[in-house]
Amino acid sequence: MTLSAETLAFGYPGRTVGRGATFALKTGEVLCVLGPNGGGKTTLFRTLLGLLRPHGGRVRIDGSDLRDLARRTVARRIGYVPQAHSGYFPFTVADVVLMGRTAHIGLFAAPSDKDRRVAHETLETLGIAHLAEAIYTRISGGERQLALIARALAQEAPLLIMDEPTASLDFGNQVRVLERIRGLARSGIGILFSTHDPDHAFLCADRVAILHDGHIAALGTPAETVTPGNLRAAYGVEVSIQEVDMGAGRRRVCLPSFAASP
Amino acid sequence: MSGRRIAATLLPLVALAGAVIAAFAIGKFPVAPVEALAVLWAKLTGGTHGLSDTIETVVLRIRGPRIAAAILVGAALAAAGAAYQGLFRNPLVSPDILGVSSGAALGAVIGIFLSLPVMAIQGLSFVGGLGAVAVVYGVAAAVRGHDPILVLVLAGVAIGALFGAGVALLKYVADPYNQLPAITFWLLGSLAGAAPADLTAAAPLTLVGLVPLILLRWRINLLSLGDEEAKALGVSTGPTRAAVVAAATLMTASVVSIAGIIGWVGLLIPHFARLLVGPDFGRLLPASALLGGGFMLLVDTLARTVAAIEVPLGVLTALVGTPFFVWLLATVRRGWQ
Numbered sequence: 001m002t003l004s005a006e007t008l009a010f011g012y013p014g015r016t017v018g019r020g021a022t023f024a025l026k027t028g029e030v031l032c033v034l035g036p037n038g039g040g041k042t043t044l045f046r047t048l049l050g051l052l053r054p055h056g057g058r059v060r061i062d063g064s065d066l067r068d069l070a071r072r073t074v075a076r077r078i079g080y081v082p083q084a085h086s087g088y089f090p091f092t093v094a095d096v097v098l099m100g101r102t103a104h105i106g107l108f109a110a111p112s113d114k115d116r117r118v119a120h121e122t123l124e125t126l127g128i129a130h131l132a133e134a135i136y137t138r139i140s141g142g143e144r145q146l147a148l149i150a151r152a153l154a155q156e157a158p159l160l161i162m163d164e165p166t167a168s169l170d171f172g173n174q175v176r177v178l179e180r181i182r183g184l185a186r187s188g189i190g191i192l193f194s195t196h197d198p199d200h201a202f203l204c205a206d207r208v209a210i211l212h213d214g215h216i217a218a219l220g221t222p223a224e225t226v227t228p229g230n231l232r233a234a235y236g237v238e239v240s241i242q243e244v245d246m247g248a249g250r251r252r253v254c255l256p257s258f259a260a261s262p
Numbered sequence: 263m264s265g266r267r268i269a270a271t272l273l274p275l276v277a278l279a280g281a282v283i284a285a286f287a288i289g290k291f292p293v294a295p296v297e298a299l300a301v302l303w304a305k306l307t308g309g310t311h312g313l314s315d316t317i318e319t320v321v322l323r324i325r326g327p328r329i330a331a332a333i334l335v336g337a338a339l340a341a342a343g344a345a346y347q348g349l350f351r352n353p354l355v356s357p358d359i360l361g362v363s364s365g366a367a368l369g370a371v372i373g374i375f376l377s378l379p380v381m382a383i384q385g386l387s388f389v390g391g392l393g394a395v396a397v398v399y400g401v402a403a404a405v406r407g408h409d410p411i412l413v414l415v416l417a418g419v420a421i422g423a424l425f426g427a428g429v430a431l432l433k434y435v436a437d438p439y440n441q442l443p444a445i446t447f448w449l450l451g452s453l454a455g456a457a458p459a460d461l462t463a464a465a466p467l468t469l470v471g472l473v474p475l476i477l478l479r480w481r482i483n484l485l486s487l488g489d490e491e492a493k494a495l496g497v498s499t500g501p502t503r504a505a506v507v508a509a510a511t512l513m514t515a516s517v518v519s520i521a522g523i524i525g526w527v528g529l530l531i532p533h534f535a536r537l538l539v540g541p542d543f544g545r546l547l548p549a550s551a552l553l554g555g556g557f558m559l560l561v562d563t564l565a566r567t568v569a570a571i572e573v574p575l576g577v578l579t580a581l582v583g584t585p586f587f588v589w590l591l592a593t594v595r596r597g598w599q
Contacts, residue, residue, distance in 0.1 A: 013406060046490070049493075049494055050493075051490050051493055051494065070498070071493055071496050071497060071498050072496040072498075074496070075494065075495055075496030076496070078494075080491070080494035080495075082490075082491060082494075088351045088352075088486055088487075089348070089351075089353075089486055089536070089541035090536075090540070090541055091483075091540075091541050091542070092540075095483070095541075095542060099483065099484055099487065099495055100495060102480070102481070102484055102495045102496045102497060103495065103496030105480060107477075107478075107481070108477040108478065109480065110479060110480045110544055111480065151495075155495070155496075
């Protein structure tokens with residue numbers, strides 16, 4: 001399955017944020033979107049999910065235009081992980097994950113035993129089965145993020161879109177979430193996620209898109225795109241990219257430096 | 263199910279049954295539960311009960327209809343409140359958030375001002391309630407490019423204020439000896455005039471409103487996540503929300519038209535129900551309806567017995583509701599975030 005943006009212009013009603021976005025996400029790959037605040041990452045994601053109308057161009061899932069698909073059909077193709085929020089009513093984590101099953105549940109029906117089983121399996125996949133009966137509004141931010149990922153997995157969609165899944169997480173949870181992302185891609189799911197940390201791209205992305213001023217400034221492998229030149233253009237800071245020996249292989253890391261050295 | 267969960271599910275039913283027994287037993291002419299049952303059974307089967315005609319009149323014509331009306335009103339307001347709180351993701355929302363009460367009030371006040379018969383006043387009130395929400399929905403639909411839920415609430419506040427101004431104007435020009443007391447009485451809510459005919463009009467409409475809420479019980483949980491997340495999870499939020507608003511408005515308008523404005527029930531009872539059975543709407547809806555019916559019946563029993571004259575229901579629900587709500591705020595953090 002392929003999600004593709006074709007010369008997509010995106011934005012809010014009355015204000016176009018970006019233009020000319022062309023790229024594709026295939027199942028089994030991780031595509032990481034980097035870019036400064038206000039660069040249009042969230043707006044782009046919302047347009048890819050059909051939550052905002054394209055201002056030009058189109059979004060396709062395997063050739064069909066997103067606008068021709070019912071919400072339910074889209075939800076069975078693309079799972080969405082929003083930034084972790086605090087929630088409103090004190091649902092249990094199990095209930096929150098069950099909500100991911102909605103696209104598989106009839107309009108007038110409630111979740112079946114099968115839905116409950118799928119929800120429980122996703123909790124186990126993510127290693128948070130012990131949180132099933134915990135109240136979503138009272139667990140930690142990292143646990144909430146994992147619960148929202150579990151909810152998206154319960155959708156059983158082949159593609160996932162994650163809006164800054166590592167934002168507001170501590171260092172350990174960031175690494176754990178990135179590890180899950182890599183694992184999900186190995187199991188055949190295609191993942192599009194945004195982050196503020198270029199090292200995350202080196203850690204778990206197959207390809208990287210740099211979104212700056214509403215345009216995709218660079219698109220390619222991490223080694224091709226996460227370069228001092230591209231990062232300077234996007235963020236206006238000096239960085240040095242180094243290769244380090246990790247024992248099991250070499251990995252690139254991104255080292256920022258202050259503009260005026262002391 | 264754990265023992266605690268069973269107890270939480272049964273409590274609303276037990277509370278309602280207790281309120282019914284109390285309502286029959288308390289008053290100028292007390293009726294024992296057994297007597298009430300005997301009369302009702304005789305009426306249903308066409309047999310005889312061997313009790314006095316006075317008891318039969320009290321059970322079938324005076325207290326019975328009033329008890330049924332109280333349960334209907336409380337259940338409808340609490341169920342509608344539970345639906346609206348989920349829809350607007352806000353536990354401080356009550357059924358009149360979209361202007362149904364102010365619309366119903368304006369309709370009824372116009373009816374009283376024109377000295378129309380009771381049935382016409384109730385009809386105007388019902389139409390006013392539905393009309394106000396329709397206007398609010400229309401205004402919100404015309405304003406695009408904002409969060410649809412926020413626009414709906416703000417349009418409800420604005421239209422509610424407009425209709426409130428209409429009510430104030432009519433009160434100002436109404437005949438102060440004849441019409442003004444009737445208007446004031448209606449605006450404070452009462453079941454003193456509840457007749458079997460009111461029930462046959464309001465009960466079917468309330469049930470018609472209840473059915474979509476039962477059917478959409480799972481989707482209503484999703485709506486409480488907000489428009490965008492619900493959509494991303496596969497819910498067509500626009501039509502679903504419209505169906506829930508229509509259903510809850512129909513329920514509220516039906517009972518407000520026979521009982522007048524009764525605040526607090528639709529705000530308070532869903533909270534209490536959520537503490538008992540949790541936020542899942544499939545369990546919250548029946549718990550809210552049963553608790554709302556029981557609470558309204560208790561308040562109405564107080565209203566007709568606590569003083570020499572009938573105390574307006576709106577006054578009593580506020581008297582009981584305010585301390586209870588403050589207690590909830592101060593002691594319980596489980597019901598909402």
